[in-house]
Amino acid sequence: MTCADNYFDVDGDATNGCEISCAEEVIDGTCTSCSSPTLGDCAAIECDKNTFNIDNNITNGCEVGCSAVPQGICTACTNDTATGCTAVTCDVNKFNTNNDAIDGCEGE
16 A cells, blocks of 8 residues: 555555554644654654744754743744744733834833
8 A cells, every 4th residue: 555645554454544644742833744653753843833943853843932022921923032023912010012022011
C-alpha cells in the first residue's frame, strides 16, 4: 500500500488505509512533515497563533509566546519580541492611551 505524504499504515491492515499521520504531541503546534508517526521523526512544524519555535528544536514544539510588555500582557503578536506585539491587555488602572501595543500600557 502506498500512503500519501505524512500518512502511514502502521497496523498493516489495508482495509482501513493509512490510518496514522504525523505525531500530534507537538507543544503549541502541528507537525506538518514527517518520516514516521513518531515525534522524533517530525521534520517541520507549524506553530499555533502567537507561538514560535525560536530554538528550531522540533521536539519541544513552539516554546515561546508573545513578549512581555510594560504594565500589561501582549495578547496577539507577529513574533516573540515586543516589536511584534499587535494587541495588549492592560493591567488594572493602566491604559493603552497611545494605541501602540509595542510599548505596552501607559499610566493612569
